[in-house]
Amino acid sequence: MKVRGIAVWRVLIVVVVLGMVAVGTWVGYDWHRFGGAPLSIAAQGQSIDVARGASFKDIVRQLRQRDVSDASPLYWRLLSFQMHVSGRLHAGEFALVPGMTPRDLLSNMATGKVMQRNVTIVDGWTFADMRRMLATVDTIAHDTAGLDDDAVMKLVGAEGEQPEGRFLPETYAYVKGDTESGIFKRAYAAMTKTLDSAWEKRAPDLPLATSYEALIMASIVEKETGRADERPRIAGVFMRRLRLHMMLQTDPTVIYGMGAAYEGNVRKRDLTTDTPYNTYTRFGLPPTPIALPGRAAIEAALHPVDGTELYFVARGDGSHVFSSTLDEHNRAVACFQLKRCQ
Incomplete structure (x- = not known):
């Protein structure tokens, strides 16, 4: 009986050991599988x-x-x-x-x-649009909240500069907790670098005295058309008008000058109401850009298409009809704006 009892205990010990080995093996396998x-x-x-x-x-x-x-x-x-x-x-x-x-x-x-997260500044936005967008991004630290535009420019190291047009529309990567001021600094530096490089490679004999004037022109081109094929052509129209001392007569500048008063339509009285941005009442470029121009608009402004065209009018499908004489332009306006095609 004693021998039999010892044998049983030995069997139990072996079973327990084997069980522990099995459990250990399974745990080891499961842990390796987990990783x-x-x-x-x-x-x-x-x-x-x-x-x-x-x-x-x-x-x-x-x-x-x-x-x-x-x-x-x-x-x-x-x-x-x-x-x-x-x-x-x-x-x-x-x-x-x-x-x-x-x-x-x-x-x-x-x-x-x-x-890495991304935030996109859209070509043609205004500086106010950019600020509004950044204020809605809850993963960015809003360290410019409550600051006016002058204070923001001081924060980015550009004290005294007007902010409009100074920030490059682009997609910027950031990590949670990055600051608005950090995005502003990067967009400002990107625009400065882009504009300086483009200005050095500009076409000869442009009626633009400074790179800032080129930025103003680029912002107008940006707002006039979203079509890549038309940007250099529209820039050419405005360059020729500047050379001939003609008013630019471009609605986007009027709209910008109206500010909050703009309700979706430009009326005749808006075209005759003088503001620093009304290119129907004032010669030359407006005092500042009217939007944030993208790279393509900057390139177009500094490499306009040669030609004789002095006018253009929207077809209504996103494209424009270009004309070299006022008579041609008036006919195009009658056809595409007043629907009186002949």
Whole structure:
């Protein structure tokens, strides 16, 4: 009986040991599987925001609360030790991308590969449009809120300059927590670089004295047409009018000068009401740009098409009819604006 009892205990010990080995093997396999298995991320655009001073436990808890991972915190801790990143994870916003593994996420956190976001300034927007847009982006720190335009220009290092036209329409990458002033500084620097480069390579004998006048012209071209093929041609019309000391007579400048009074239509009395921007009552360029011109409009303004055309009128489909004489122009106006084609 004693021998039989010892045998039973030996069997039990073997079973327990084998069970422990099996469990250990399964846990080891499961842990290795965990490191390379995709997290539960169903769609693009998700992220995890790691606050400064957050603990490793806080990070894992956030992942579990968001149903990104239901793995044991121990698995995450062991993986961080294996990757030698324990205690080296950065604060910031990190992208959660479909197909991403725990190993990928910890690697991004350890190297500080924070999530890149984009904000787009649209060609032809005004500076006011740009400010309104940035104020709505909740992932940007609004450090210019409450500042007037002069204060913003001082903040970007351009004290005393008028802001209109000074910022390049472009898509700018940023990370969560970046400031509005940072975006303004980058857009200002990008416009300065773009304009200076374009001015150096400008066509000869333009009736423009400075690069700032080129910026003003580019803003008018930007607002007159959205068609790439027409920009140099429209610029050519305005250059010839400047050379001949003709008024530019362009509605977008009138509209800009009207400000909040503009209600969607330019009336005859608007064309005869004098403002510094009314090119129907004043010769030459307006005092400042009227919008933020894009690269294409700047290039068009500095490389206008040669020719004899002095007028153009909108067809109503986004394109324009160009004319060299006033009689031709009047016929085009009658046809496309008054619908009295002959």
